[in-house]
Amino acid sequence: MLDADFFRRWMTATAASVEREAERLTDLDSPIGDADHGSNLQRGFRAVAATLEKEAPGTPGAVLTLAGRQLISTVGGASGPLYGTLLRRTGKALGDAAEVGAQDLADALRAGVDAVMQLGGAAPGDKTMVDALVPAVDALSESFAASRAAAQEGALATTPLQARKGRASYLGERSIGHQDPGATSSALLIAALAEAAGE
Amino acid sequence: MSDVVGGTPKAAEQGGEKLVGVVLVSHSAAVAASVAELATGLAGGGPIAPVAPAGGDGDGGLGTSSELISAAAASVDRGAGVAVLTDLGSAVLTVKALLAEGDELPADTRLVDAPFVEGAVAAVVTASAGADLAAVEAAAAEAYTYRKV
Numbered sequence: 001m002l003d004a005d006f007f008r009r010w011m012t013a014t015a016a017s018v019e020r021e022a023e024r025l026t027d028l029d030s031p032i033g034d035a036d037h038g039s040n041l042q043r044g045f046r047a048v049a050a051t052l053e054k055e056a057p058g059t060p061g062a063v064l065t066l067a068g069r070q071l072i073s074t075v076g077g078a079s080g081p082l083y084g085t086l087l088r089r090t091g092k093a094l095g096d097a098a099e100v101g102a103q104d105l106a107d108a109l110r111a112g113v114d115a116v117m118q119l120g121g122a123a124p125g126d127k128t129m130v131d132a133l134v135p136a137v138d139a140l141s142e143s144f145a146a147s148r149a150a151a152q153e154g155a156l157a158t159t160p161l162q163a164r165k166g167r168a169s170y171l172g173e174r175s176i177g178h179q180d181p182g183a184t185s186s187a188l189l190i191a192a193l194a195e196a197a198g199e
Numbered sequence: 200m201s202d203v204v205g206g207t208p209k210a211a212e213q214g215g216e217k218l219v220g221v222v223l224v225s226h227s228a229a230v231a232a233s234v235a236e237l238a239t240g241l242a243g244g245g246p247i248a249p250v251a252p253a254g255g256d257g258d259g260g261l262g263t264s265s266e267l268i269s270a271a272a273a274s275v276d277r278g279a280g281v282a283v284l285t286d287l288g289s290a291v292l293t294v295k296a297l298l299a300e301g302d303e304l305p306a307d308t309r310l311v312d313a314p315f316v317e318g319a320v321a322a323v324v325t326a327s328a329g330a331d332l333a334a335v336e337a338a339a340a341e342a343y344t345y346r347k348v
Contacts (some may be wrong), residue, residue: 036262072296076262078289081296088300119295193214 001099006196007063008052013044013192021188028181032168037181039120044075044083060100064091066094067145078166079182081173082116089115106140111138122167127161127168127175129182136190144194151190200213218248219326219335220275220305223319224268224285224294228255240322248326249275263290265297272304280307280332282322284339285314307332313339 018041026038048067057063071080090112091119113133122128136151163175225231233254233256239247251271256262272281285291294310318339325338
């Protein structure tokens with residue numbers, strides 16, 4: 001069973017990973033975005049880590065809803081409301097249980113990913129974070145490690161796609177050949193989940 | 200902090216009428232402020248609906264700030280509803296996410312699907328005439344149909 005401490009570890013591991021990879025995310029975002037993905041997420045997840053340390057919510061759902069709220073209010077770019085919605089909706093789907101099972105998490109994360117797709121109007125194949133998150137959720141019933149591998153593969157598979165959402169979509173065919181920064185950071189989020197699970 | 204450009208509470212409630220508030224969200228503080236100034240200028244004569252710009256990331260950079268948006272919406276709320284107009288990308292997503300939060304914006308707040316400049320003018324003029332939120336929303340959305348050539 002997964003408790004609030006597990007979800008705090010997930011968020012802390014994500015924050016650490018975003019710190020390490022911020023420059024790479026911004027580099028990926030410079031040819032097809034506005035070169036702020038790394039710094040925006042860094043600001044957001046620093047706020048998440050600081051808030052979780054201060055408030056220490058007691059349930060898995062509360063950890064994720066608080067983290068999502070922080071992202072919406074601190075990021076300043078599109079990734080704030082998108083990641084914020086992902087975590088907040090996942091947290092709400094987990095309800096107020098003190099512990100949840102891996103399958104509960106898989107179901108809740110699917111609800112979160114659905115909310116992101118609805119908010120951004122994106123579907124798989126649009127070269128967005130959805131391309132890492134959907135396969136990650138599909139594989140989560142199998143194991144955390146399988147989910148991490150699926151997310152990573154999904155992020156890499158965005159390279160040949162043409163962007164149909166966000167700023168990169170203005171570039172049309174020139175967006176082809178670049179790995180999507182949002183799918184890349186989503187793969188970091190899922191890798192941190194596997195790390196929190198010790199896989 | 201957001202500045203309410205038109206309509207102090209007193210002016211907005213002239214004759215006991217509560218006017219719909221308008222919030223203009225842009226990635227640029229200058230764009231939001233200028234469009235607010237333009238819209239209130241064109242709505243002149245008589246009471247002017249309260250309008251607040253919420254532009255930029257709050258630190259002087261380009262981006263959107265949920266705190267600025269929430270503060271702007273609160274500042275123009277006179278109990279008749281708030282119409283929010285946005286420019287691109289994260290402005291749209293941030294407002295949608297705030298609406299989904301439930302308690303971040305005044306109860307009767309709507310994200311209006313409209314072109315930013317033309318929609319802002321239509322919204323402020325309509326709101327200043329004392330129209331309700333649905334009419335303000337319709338007027339702003341209708342601005343999409345004004346072809347220029």
